[in-house]
Amino acid sequence: MLKNPFFADMADTRKKLVPIESVPTKTDIEQSHELIAPYIHKTPILSSRYLNELIGCEVFFKCENFQKIGAFKMRGASNAALRLPAESLQNGLATHSSGNHAAALALTAKNLKIPSYIVMPSSAPKIKKEAVKHYGGQIIECIPTLEAREATLNELVIKTGAQFVHPFDNYSVIGGQATVAKELVEELPDLDAIFAPVGGGGLLSGTALSAHYFSSGTAVYGGEPLGANDAWESLNKGQLIPVKNPKTIADGLLTSLSTKTFHLIKSHVREIVVTEEKMIVYAMRLIWERMKILIEPSSAVALAALLNKKTAFKGKKIGIILSGGNVDLDQFKFSA
Amino acid sequence: MLKNPFFADMADTRKKLVPIESVPTKTDIEQSHELIAPYIHKTPILSSRYLNELIGCEVFFKCENFQKIGAFKMRGASNAALRLPAESLQNGLATHSSGNHAAALALTAKNLKIPSYIVMPSSAPKIKKEAVKHYGGQIIECIPTLEAREATLNELVIKTGAQFVHPFDNYSVIGGQATVAKELVEELPDLDAIFAPVGGGGLLSGTALSAHYFSSGTAVYGGEPLGANDAWESLNKGQLIPVKNPKTIADGLLTSLSTKTFHLIKSHVREIVVTEEKMIVYAMRLIWERMKILIEPSSAVALAALLNKKTAFKGKKIGIILSGGNVDLDQFKFSA
Numbered sequence: 100m101l102k103n104p105f106f107a108d109m110a111d112t113r114k115k116l117v118p119i120e121s122v123p124t125k126t127d128i129e130q131s132h133e134l135i136a137p138y139i140h141k142t143p144i145l146s147s148r149y150l151n152e153l154i155g156c157e158v159f160f161k162c163e164n165f166q167k168i169g170a171f172k173m174r175g176a177s178n179a180a181l182r183l184p185a186e187s188l189q190n191g192l193a194t195h196s197s198g199n200h201a202a203a204l205a206l207t208a209k210n211l212k213i214p215s216y217i218v219m220p221s222s223a224p225k226i227k228k229e230a231v232k233h234y235g236g237q238i239i240e241c242i243p244t245l246e247a248r249e250a251t252l253n254e255l256v257i258k259t260g261a262q263f264v265h266p267f268d269n270y271s272v273i274g275g276q277a278t279v280a281k282e283l284v285e286e287l288p289d290l291d292a293i294f295a296p297v298g299g300g301g302l303l304s305g306t307a308l309s310a311h312y313f314s315s316g317t318a319v320y321g322g323e324p325l326g327a328n329d330a331w332e333s334l335n336k337g338q339l340i341p342v343k344n345p346k347t348i349a350d351g352l353l354t355s356l357s358t359k360t361f362h363l364i365k366s367h368v369r370e371i372v373v374t375e376e377k378m379i380v381y382a383m384r385l386i387w388e389r390m391k392i393l394i395e396p397s398s399a400v401a402l403a404a405l406l407n408k409k410t411a412f413k414g415k416k417i418g419i420i421l422s423g424g425n426v427d428l429d430q431f432k433f434s435a
Numbered sequence: 436m437l438k439n440p441f442f443a444d445m446a447d448t449r450k451k452l453v454p455i456e457s458v459p460t461k462t463d464i465e466q467s468h469e470l471i472a473p474y475i476h477k478t479p480i481l482s483s484r485y486l487n488e489l490i491g492c493e494v495f496f497k498c499e500n501f502q503k504i505g506a507f508k509m510r511g512a513s514n515a516a517l518r519l520p521a522e523s524l525q526n527g528l529a530t531h532s533s534g535n536h537a538a539a540l541a542l543t544a545k546n547l548k549i550p551s552y553i554v555m556p557s558s559a560p561k562i563k564k565e566a567v568k569h570y571g572g573q574i575i576e577c578i579p580t581l582e583a584r585e586a587t588l589n590e591l592v593i594k595t596g597a598q599f600v601h602p603f604d605n606y607s608v609i610g611g612q613a614t615v616a617k618e619l620v621e622e623l624p625d626l627d628a629i630f631a632p633v634g635g636g637g638l639l640s641g642t643a644l645s646a647h648y649f650s651s652g653t654a655v656y657g658g659e660p661l662g663a664n665d666a667w668e669s670l671n672k673g674q675l676i677p678v679k680n681p682k683t684i685a686d687g688l689l690t691s692l693s694t695k696t697f698h699l700i701k702s703h704v705r706e707i708v709v710t711e712e713k714m715i716v717y718a719m720r721l722i723w724e725r726m727k728i729l730i731e732p733s734s735a736v737a738l739a740a741l742l743n744k745k746t747a748f749k750g751k752k753i754g755i756i757l758s759g760g761n762v763d764l765d766q767f768k769f770s771a
Contacts, residue, residue, distance in 0.1 A: 164727045165727055169727060384764055387729055387764060388729075388762075388764060391500045391501055391505060391728060391729040391730075391760035392727060392728055392729060393723055393724075393727040393728060393729055394727075424727035426724075428720055428723060428724060431766075
């Protein structure tokens with residue numbers, strides 16, 4: 100396999116870097132950014148005069164909906180994979196996910212010319228399964244419970260020898276997601292605050308770390324749906340409390356924080372702002388209609404959180420991370 | 436009124452240019468571009484590896500969905516208004532339109548701090564009326580027939596003294612729309628072909644003129660819905676044949692060619708490619724899903740036309756004009 104020229108090129112770079120085993124340092128994030136640069140887009144930052152007037156502050160949208168596979172997850176997945184030693188990659192990559200991390204890991208494996216195995220609940224939308232297949236990932240279906248997902252994955256890893264890459268409870272993944280905010284504050288060094296959505300917390304943790312290292316005057320806020328508000332509850336109670344029966348249109352935010360992301364968010368995030376479904380839908384429509392870009396509901400949660408607190412940010416300069424653009428358009432009727 | 440600093444500044448520029456009274460020359464289009472530059476965006480050109488692979492050629496999308504008011508119409512409306520003598524503008528601008536030209540004329544009038552009067556059929560979608568109101572336009576409703584629209588407009592012009600700006604049968608408007616393709620070929624001088632949608636024909640005429648003047652090796656094709664195929668029929672029969680009872684999801688393309696646009700298209704457009712509704716919807720979804728940008732159905736007609744003829748363009752370099760992004764999202768259900 101090392102005869103493949105692409106893979107051989109990579110081996111050189113990878114040799115220098117190893118998986119991140121504790122809270123990513125400033126250098127870890129800088130090195131991660133260099134490492135993944137060939138596999139990601141530097142996404143554009145857009146703004147809208149109409150939205151600025153409506154909200155009463157200057158808002159800058161970091162558009163990860165234009166990222167490869169349509170979401171920021173490409174950053175973390177490629178950082179984690181590229182840091183693994185070449186010999187341990189030979190049997191491929193594996194994960195359980197019904198969403199964007201699945202597609203990101205499948206594309207990363209494709210880039211590295213190795214197999215990928217994705218455990219998905221049988222209930223996952225057809226479009227998500229098709230994305231994984233499109234990138235050459237092998238789907239292993241299981242019943243839609245966390246226990247079944249973990250058990251199926253464990254069996255799979257034993258059987259295939261593939262490397263498991265957790266969607267967020269992994270410091271290399273967090274270090275990769277941190278590059279979104281790094282790009283944002285490098286282009287806009289004087290942001291008063293950044294809002295990012297929070298599900299498992301990989302993006303929010305990374306965002307908070309990058310603000311801390313690269314733009315210490317920028318406060319970081321998490322936006323969370325009321326129907327899946329475990330981050331808000333965990334921070335309030337001071338301990339990790341997973342969400343039971345989450346329900347929200349923001350299908351990327353149904354997961355709960357992990358130990359790693361809980362501690363990072365506790366240390367570096369100013370506040371978790373909870374938002375109702377109505378506000379999420381309103382924020383999503385605003386962005387579709389006014390900016391003419393497609394974002395998924397999870398992305399709209401960050402803007403919804405800012406809208407909830409807009410009086411506190413009057414006249415400020417705010418970054419919003421639009422995490423992805425993978426909407427299931429089957430739910431819409433398109434006809435004459 | 437001339438005391439307004441914005442308006443006074445403009446008077447200088449406007450003095451030099453007059454309405455374009457015959458087929459726009461190369462110089463007319465160059466001067467139009469300079470004249471309108473402060474009032475328009477230079478829109479981005481995007482591409483998608485996935486779509487290139489699917490279609491089998493290199494496709495470059497000129498994104499007028501990101502234009503001010505969400506459509507290319509801002510170019511023609513501002514060119515026409517800015518070329519009128521200051522004294523004749525004092526009573527404002529008027530038009531009949533249920534679509535993007537209405538919003539473009541209202542915003543142009545707002546920029547010039549003069550009133551605008553828009554005759555709209557009572558059946559026009561709420562969202563279109565709101566856009567006009569948002570830019571300060573006064574809406575005059577009439578029953579939804581072409582006769583009623585024209586009669587209401589005539590009365591209005593007599594009563595107010597406002598200047599009528601036709602949405603496409605106007606050489607200044609055509610000269611403004613020509614700046615879309617001018618920007619496209621300036622950035623990509625070696626396009627084999629450009630596809631643009633055709634309704635009244637202002638955009639397609641202007642596109643054909645700009646290709647002719649600025650990139651003579653680039654052929655221009657029009658995409659037209661089968662349910663409103665008057666351009667195709669008129670070119671085939673060699674005479675202007677207006678469409679009766681047009682029906683298509685591409686609501687910007689319901690109008691028929693005018694004398695001016697018919698003659699320009701006859702002289703400079705290679706072919707009108709007719710497309711069925713199914714292909715328009717498919718093309719629109721492709722762009723939404725793969726490029727994560729919102730376009731209106733009329734914009735999708737150009738890609739649909741290319742898809743119909745893709746074997747003829749294998750390996751070629753093609754420009755597609757995405758005319759606008761004003762979709763009525765009320766037709767979609769957004770909920771958890």
